[in-house]
Amino acid sequence: xxxxxPSLKGILKEAIDIKADALKLAISMTVKNNIDGVVAExxxxxxxxxxxxxxxxxxxxxxxxxxxxxNITLKFQKEEDFKKVEKIMETIWDNAVDLLVQVMEGDISRxxxxxxxxx
Amino acid sequence: MTDPxxxxxxxFKELGEIPAKKxxxxxxxxxxxxxxxxxxxxxxxxxxxxxLSPDIKIPxxxxxxxYWRAMELRIPFRWILDSMVSNAPNPEVVTSRGYAxxxxxxxxxxxxxxxxxxxxxEEEVKDGYDIVDWIIAQPWSxxxxxxxxxxxxxxxxxxxxxxxxxxxxxxxxxxGFWDPYTDVAFPGGCFDNAFIQLWSFLGKNLDLNNPKVFxxxxxxxxxxxxxxxxxxxxxxxxxLNKALEQHSSNQYVYENTKEKDFRDDQLSDGSSFxxxxxxxxxxxxxxxxxxxxxxxxxxxxxxxxxxxxxFMNLSNPQIAILGDWNHGAHLPANQFFPxxxxxxxxxxxxxxxxxxxxxxxxxxxxxxxKVIYYYTLVKEKWNKSKVWPPIGHSYQKWYFSENxxxxxxxxxxxxxxxxxxxNFRATTARNNRWWALLGFPITYENRIKVDEKLLCYTSQPxxxxxxxxxxxxxxxxxxxxxxxxxxxxxxxxxxxxxxxTYITDGQFRLIHRKILSEDxxxxxxxxxxSYKKEDSAPLIPGEITEVKFGLHATSVLIKKGHRIKIAxxxxxxxxxxxxxxxxxxxxxxxxxxxxxxxxxxxxxKKEIK
Numbered sequence: 001x002x003x004x005x006p007s008l009k010g011i012l013k014e015a016i017d018i019k020a021d022a023l024k025l026a027i028s029m030t031v032k033n034n035i036d037g038v039v040a041e042x043x044x045x046x047x048x049x050x051x052x053x054x055x056x057x058x059x060x061x062x063x064x065x066x067x068x069x070x071n072i073t074l075k076f077q078k079e080e081d082f083k084k085v086e087k088i089m090e091t092i093w094d095n096a097v098d099l100l101v102q103v104m105e106g107d108i109s110r111x112x113x114x115x116x117x118x119x
Numbered sequence: 120m121t122d123p124x125x126x127x128x129x130x131f132k133e134l135g136e137i138p139a140k141k142x143x144x145x146x147x148x149x150x151x152x153x154x155x156x157x158x159x160x161x162x163x164x165x166x167x168x169x170x171l172s173p174d175i176k177i178p179x180x181x182x183x184x185x186y187w188r189a190m191e192l193r194i195p196f197r198w199i200l201d202s203m204v205s206n207a208p209n210p211e212v213v214t215s216r217g218y219a220x221x222x223x224x225x226x227x228x229x230x231x232x233x234x235x236x237x238x239x240x241e242e243e244v245k246d247g248y249d250i251v252d253w254i255i256a257q258p259w260s261x262x263x264x265x266x267x268x269x270x271x272x273x274x275x276x277x278x279x280x281x282x283x284x285x286x287x288x289x290x291x292x293x294x295g296f297w298d299p300y301t302d303v304a305f306p307g308g309c310f311d312n313a314f315i316q317l318w319s320f321l322g323k324n325l326d327l328n329n330p331k332v333f334x335x336x337x338x339x340x341x342x343x344x345x346x347x348x349x350x351x352x353x354x355x356x357x358x359l360n361k362a363l364e365q366h367s368s369n370q371y372v373y374e375n376t377k378e379k380d381f382r383d384d385q386l387s388d389g390s391s392f393x394x395x396x397x398x399x400x401x402x403x404x405x406x407x408x409x410x411x412x413x414x415x416x417x418x419x420x421x422x423x424x425x426x427x428x429x430f431m432n433l434s435n436p437q438i439a440i441l442g443d444w445n446h447g448a449h450l451p452a453n454q455f456f457p458x459x460x461x462x463x464x465x466x467x468x469x470x471x472x473x474x475x476x477x478x479x480x481x482x483x484x485x486x487x488x489k490v491i492y493y494y495t496l497v498k499e500k501w502n503k504s505k506v507w508p509p510i511g512h513s514y515q516k517w518y519f520s521e522n523x524x525x526x527x528x529x530x531x532x533x534x535x536x537x538x539x540x541x542n543f544r545a546t547t548a549r550n551n552r553w554w555a556l557l558g559f560p561i562t563y564e565n566r567i568k569v570d571e572k573l574l575c576y577t578s579q580p581x582x583x584x585x586x587x588x589x590x591x592x593x594x595x596x597x598x599x600x601x602x603x604x605x606x607x608x609x610x611x612x613x614x615x616x617x618x619x620t621y622i623t624d625g626q627f628r629l630i631h632r633k634i635l636s637e638d639x640x641x642x643x644x645x646x647x648x649s650y651k652k653e654d655s656a657p658l659i660p661g662e663i664t665e666v667k668f669g670l671h672a673t674s675v676l677i678k679k680g681h682r683i684k685i686a687x688x689x690x691x692x693x694x695x696x697x698x699x700x701x702x703x704x705x706x707x708x709x710x711x712x713x714x715x716x717x718x719x720x721x722x723x724k725k726e727i728k
Contacts, residue, residue, distance in 0.1 A: 004200070004204065008196075008199075011199050012195055012198075012199055015198060015199045016195060016198065016199075031198045033198055033199060035197075035198060036351075037354065039194075039198075040194050044193070044194050044345070045194075047193070048193070048194055048195065051193075051342065052195075092195075093195065096195065096196075099342060100339065100342055100343065103338045103339045103342060104339045108338050111334065111338045111341075111342075117331075
């Protein structure tokens with residue numbers, strides 16, 4: 001596992017297409033790798049945004065999951081919510097790997113910043 | 120870590136070089152339920168080399184775990200990584216060598232059905248037999264099965280041999296116990312409260328598929344893992360949910376033992392600690408004559424003693440390896456080199472050595488006889504012996520003397536003693552050899568400060584390099600103000616600059632002090648205490664009593680000019696239960712002509728070696 005860490009950021013960016021549509025207030029993720037089973041459950045998306053993205057609050061959003069297309073679409077009512085998540089998604093993979101590395105090295109300070117999750 | 124330049128007698132070199140890969144394209148993963156004799160369904164994940172042609176038959180490595188055979192990763196990691204990425208043994212390494220690799224959840228755990236009252240129950244062990252029957256019926260199986268594991272899975276690997284199935288050809292128990300009472304739950308009769316409680320808590324939450332608890336205790340796992348992986352066909356999770364329901368009647372060691380004291384105390388199902396030990400199954404393991412490669416570390420809990428007891432007591436062809444790493448060899452643990460950051464051999468080196476051992480057992484004559492490889496700290500060299508204790512082994516007494524010294528001469532004075540008010544704040548903290556069973560690093564830091572709370576005796580500088588290998592025996596003549604209590608003894612090295620380094624320790628609850636003359640249930644090299652209720656007795660306050668017990672085995676070189684120190688405590692608050700539960704005992708240790716307290720140190724004599 002440790003030997004994979006340095007390449008994880010690149011693998012994530014390569015494997016997942018993220019598109020943001022400011023007009024439709026929608027963000028979509030498409031996983032290019034073949035996945036056995038469901039691509040994600042809706043609650044997993046929220047956990048991902050809070051755990052790795054630093055989201056602190058509950059943002060109203062519609063989560064549409066297309067398992068066949070391996071696509072997830074997040075639709076927002078408010079522009080400010082869309083912008084908040086759009087900004088998170090710009091760095092979420094880097095943050096996820098950095099957090100994992102930090103914790104594996106024994107520094108758990110950032111774990112304390114993650115809000116309670118229904119996981 | 121062991122010194123990578125320590126080539127001579129290095130078991131990882133002697134077990135052979137890394138051969139070319141037979142399969143280079145990775146592996147396929149599948150999972151299924153295997154139904155065993157009483158109808159319980161055991162979840163199994165199977166890894167086969169990619170490109171295996173239908174007419175090729177291959178042997179199987181099996182690992183039976185209670186910590187989830189496979190994990191469902193969190194997104195986004197699930198989208199890019201194979202779910203077996205952090206499994207041990209590494210499926211890439213094993214399958215590339217031409218082996219099938221099977222991981223199972225033992226009954227009552229993971230995605231398997233059933234429930235459990237104790238670990239390593241007879242039913243759990245017998246499941247291994249049924250699983251082998253299933254394996255050898257598979258079209259890819261050549262009829263040979265071997266098992267390996269570390270810690271829990273190490274013991275399941277060793278007990279796999281007890282099934283005496285003709286398809287089982289070799290086992291590799293890594294960091295496993297021999298006697299769960301003394302090796303882990305009650306070392307010296309003292310309850311390892313911290314580990315047993317935390318281990319039971321983690322086990323319960325694993326069995327209920329509740330990874331939320333990892334946030335506090337294993338945050339890296341929490342960030343990465345969503346839960347146990349269901350078997351492939353269980354898309355709607357119905358099977359998994361039914362299995363989890365059955366786990367809700369599981370029982371856990373902490374609840375079963377927190378109020379217990381004695382080896383023969385009955386657990387809730389009427390069994391005792393010995394019933395799920397390895398030594399109770401000795402005859403059946405020997406009958407199989409299956410070759411064993413066991414490995415462990417001097418710094419790992421009481422498991423360092425377990426590997427020696429296994430070596431001394433099992434007649435099976437055997438290789439034993441004792442190094443200087445933490446539990447499972449993920450981290451270095453040699454206290455003389457605290458700044459080392461990685462372990463040698465690497466995980467891949469180890470797995471390749473293990474596979475070479477399996478190849479010998481499956482395809483050639485196997486191994487003959489017994490050999491133990493042990494690493495000597497400070498000397499930073501591997502040694503090899505066909506017997507334990509090694510040739511040249513003898514004991515050297517060091518007496519407790521006035522001015523808190525250790526001397527070779529027995530005291531001549533008629534009176535002499537030292538009084539110590541037990542300090543219940545004394546601790547080795549949470550990175551000691553007992554907490555290490557959870558995979559934590561092992562660091563005994565700040566010994567100068569720690570020892571300020573203890574009663575310490577120190578020798579003069581050694582006149583020559585001296586190798587100590589084996590179990591130190593501590594003999595105290597003491598009185599106490601209370602009927603119950605415990606002794607925690609730390610054996611340390613002091614260099615020319617006064618730096619103190621922990622070497623090993625021992626603990627002992629004083630009510631168990633009776634030394635029995637009858638044969639113990641297995642061969643040991645230290646005084647025999649039964650830890651049974653009938654042999655226990657409270658101390659009589661004010662009356663001198665002999666307390667003699669062994670410390671955990673070690674191998675270390677005390678360099679010329681260094682001194683040795685024995686530091687005595689009455690508590691280790693972050694790990695062990697407090698004895699007595701209430702009160703503040705004062706102990707007095709005698710050091711005079713009549714009652715000469717001493718330590719007996721196992722020396723390896725140079726000239727004989």
